[in-house]
Amino acid sequence: MSGVDVPTFSLQPILKKRLTIRGTTLRSRSPEYQSDLMQRFKKEVLPHMRGQHEDPSLQGLRVYVHKVFPWTEIQDAHREMETNKNAGKIIVEVV
Numbered sequence: 001m002s003g004v005d006v007p008t009f010s011l012q013p014i015l016k017k018r019l020t021i022r023g024t025t026l027r028s029r030s031p032e033y034q035s036d037l038m039q040r041f042k043k044e045v046l047p048h049m050r051g052q053h054e055d056p057s058l059q060g061l062r063v064y065v066h067k068v069f070p071w072t073e074i075q076d077a078h079r080e081m082e083t084n085k086n087a088g089k090i091i092v093e094v095v
Contacts (some may be wrong), residue, residue, distance in 0.1 A: 065091055066085070066086035068091045068093060069090065070093050
């Protein structure tokens with residue numbers, strides 16, 4: 001899929017999972033704007049993600065893990081996802 005037109009694309013799987021698609025491109029923005037945006041991200045967002053915010057009530061983002069599967073059970077992990085049994089992330093360990 002490339003370009004802006006995708007004539008035979010089905011939205012059904014996306015709608016069924018109630019997913020949100022968001023995208024942006026910074027190519028049209030100036031290097032100064034891009035630099036400022038990255039610096040603001042480092043200052044304003046990363047501390048929340050790392051749980052290092054100066055306000056203790058802001059504990060950071062939480063990731064909910066539904067189940068961890070070994071690589072040898074990849075088919076079981078996929079079945080778990082297909083049946084919508086998960087309420088969090090499905091992790092597959094590759095060791």
